[in-house]
Amino acid sequence: MxxxxxxxxxxxxxxxxxxxxxxxxxxxxxxxxxxxxxxxxxxxxxxxxxxxxxxxxxxxxxxxxxxxxxxxxxxxxxxxxxxxxxxxxxxxxxxxxxxxxxxxxxxxxxxxxxxxxxxxxxxxxxxxxxxxxxxxxxxxxxxxxxxxxxxxxxxxxxxxxxxxxxxxxxxxxxxxxxxxxxxxxxxxxxxxxxxxxxxxxxxxxxxxxxxxxxxxxxxxxxxxxxxxxxxxxxxxxxxxxxxxxxxxxxxxxxxxxxxxxxxxxxxxxxxxxxxxxxxxxxxxxxxxxxxxxxxxxxxxxxxxxxxxxxxxxxxxxxxxxxxxxxxxxxxxxxxxxxxxxxxxxKPAYINITIDTTLRSEIYTGDLFPLKFFLYDELGHLYEDKTKYYSSMTIKVLLREKYDENNEMHYKAIENICSFVNGKRIKITLLIYIITDF
Missing domain, CATH: 2.160.20 (Pectate Lyase C-like)
Structure with missing residues (x-):
């Protein structure tokens, strides 16, 4: 029915x-x-x-x-x-x-x-x-x-x-x-x-x-x-x-x-x-x-x-x-x-590695490599294979250790990079010495 x-x-x-x-x-x-x-x-x-x-x-x-x-x-x-x-x-x-x-x-x-x-x-x-x-x-x-x-x-x-x-x-x-x-x-x-x-x-x-x-x-x-x-x-x-x-x-x-x-x-x-x-x-x-x-x-x-x-x-x-x-x-x-x-x-901290075998003297136009490593809170090296944190950037600046009264100033270019491809990044600084006349 x-x-x-x-x-x-x-x-x-x-x-x-x-x-x-x-x-x-x-x-x-x-x-x-x-x-x-x-x-x-x-x-x-x-x-x-x-x-x-x-x-x-x-x-x-x-x-x-x-x-x-x-x-x-x-x-x-x-x-x-x-x-x-x-x-x-x-x-x-x-x-x-x-x-x-x-x-x-x-x-x-x-x-x-x-x-x-x-x-x-x-x-x-x-x-x-x-x-x-x-x-x-x-x-x-x-x-x-x-x-x-x-x-x-x-x-x-x-x-x-x-x-x-x-x-x-x-x-x-x-x-x-x-x-x-x-x-x-x-x-x-x-x-x-x-x-x-x-x-x-x-x-x-x-x-x-x-x-x-x-x-x-x-x-x-x-x-x-x-x-x-x-x-x-x-x-x-x-x-x-x-x-x-x-x-x-x-x-x-x-x-x-x-x-x-x-x-x-x-x-x-x-x-x-x-x-x-x-x-x-x-x-x-x-x-x-x-x-x-x-x-x-x-x-x-x-x-x-x-x-x-x-x-x-x-x-x-x-x-x-x-x-x-x-x-x-x-x-x-x-x-x-x-x-x-x-x-x-999430990423917790960054470590830097410097090659101590490099010469201590750097001339204008020389390259100086630095390596940075990204870690989580557990101390594990961060493997960001998907580039999720690719927008995270580092900028490296040169600062004088001693306040010397001279006419030379130092500048680093190519000094910004991102964390990509997982384990680590590498910055190669191009160093210039600028002299005031």
Whole structure:
């Protein structure tokens, strides 16, 4: 049967208890912003063994101001122009064995989601045995906000989604995130201004266990996890696999603190028994990019890093500055890593080398060679193969050591050059003596 509804929802109510079971909702077109199936506030829903498919909507599916428990549900072949397909506010929401397939969310750019969860105070979004695949959304796939929220995702798969934002975005003031045995595969975040496959902010307690993140492509920072605007952070990343993820900075992980908050607690960070393989950053940090000043306190054990790549510098890890705080304790980092130049920072200092075998007397028109070497904070010679710092220049001036009263002055020409071609540069000074008559 085909149902075309212009202005009304299927069921309307207030403060009711609903059991919806063994049903199918199909071939529905709704030309208003009302919930397509049930518009009932302050109610309790248990939804078992149902199929929702072939819907064209201007709004979502259910009223947001109720409690929901979904069991054994399929949602497939749905299009909406709303800000969300599923919206939940101030209530705990549970999904068990739910499949989302071939859903398009065509709301406003950056503000359209499959699931929008407003936790208010201490509410939980609990998802177990979920499959989310073939989704197109004009904003984050799962968007969370509120004063304090808890997100649990277990035994689930999120794959083949093309999103203008992260797969998960949590902007709650305080949040708990628990992810276990989840597969993130072949997802795309096309939003250059919104980082990560998973984007978390502010005061965070994060645990990610036994999960796989493979071939996720991010047009911003953090190929998998972007932890941003850090106020306080408890982080546990244990027994996970990060393979072939791509981003601008931080092919797998990206961390950046809130520069306006200088009073955050030390927290704790455990990164243990993970595999980082073939992740890629267009610029810096093939596996990890960090601007978090508490990263040096991290407990980092038994991680495997192989074939990660950064287009400019830091195939394994990169921090712009203060690497003694913003990256791991390198001596305890991972005993299987031999090339610590894969950890690097921005250029920190320059050394000059002068050939002491050169004669001490220089005549007008003579050449005098100087070599300069560029180093990062770790003392590694900087190999700028991409010429990213080619605009950095040095100008050498001649100054008299003694203030002698004579009529001769010295001038060096050809005395400016740039850092190019990586390891070093060389300036050859052409010395002239100018005599006043």
């Amino acid at each position: 085909y149902i075309s509804v212009d202005t009304s929802t299927l069921v309307y109510g207030f403060k009711n208890n609903y059991l919806i079971s063994d049903s199918s909702f199909q071939n529905i077109t709704l030309k208003s912003s009302l919930p397509a199936i049930i518009d009932s506030k302050y109610s309790n829903f248990t939804i078992n063994n149902i199929r929702i498919s072939n819907l064209n909507l201007f709004g979502g599916l259910f009223n947001e101001e109720s409690n929901y428990l979904f069991n054994n549900v399929i949602m497939k072949d749905i299009t909406t122009t709303s800000r969300y397909l599923l919206f939940f506010t101030y209530h705990n929401t549970i999904f068990n064995n739910v499949k989302f397939d071939n859903i398009n969310c065509y709301g406003d750019s950056g503000d359209s989601s499959l699931i929008f969860f407003d936790s208010g105070e201490k509410k939980k979004l609990d998802m177990n045995e979920i499959i989310i695949q073939n989704i197109w959304s004009n904003g984050p796939l799962i968007k969370i906000k509120g004063s304090s929220s808890e997100l649990i995702i277990q035994n689930s798969t999120i794959e083949k989604t093309t999103i203008f934002g992260p797969m998960i975005e949590n902007n709650s003031d305080k949040s708990i995130t628990f992810i276990s045995n989840v597969n993130f595969m072949n997802n795309v975040n096309n939003n250059k201004g919104n980082c990560g496959s998973i984007h978390l902010n502010y005061d965070m307690n994060i645990t990610i266990l036994e999960s796989s993140f493979i071939n996720n492509n991010i047009k911003s920072n953090g190929g998998v996890i972007c932890i941003d605007n850090i106020n306080n952070l408890e982080l546990n990343i244990i027994n996970n696999t990060f393979i072939k993820n791509n981003a601008i900075n931080g092919g797998a992980l990206y961390l950046r603190e809130n520069n306006e908050n200088k009073n955050y607690d030390d927290g704790s960070i455990i990164i243990k028994n993970n595999v980082f393989k073939e992740n890629k950053a267009e610029n810096f940090g093939g596996a990890i990019y960090s601007e978090y000043n508490k990263m040096y306190l991290a407990n980092v054990e038994n991680n495997t890093f192989s074939l990660n790549n950064a287009g400019i510098m830091g195939n394994i890890g990169y921090s712009p500055k203060n690497i003694e705080k913003t990256l791991f304790n390198i001596k305890e980092f991972n005993s299987s890593i031999n090339d610590f130049t894969s950890l690097t920072t």
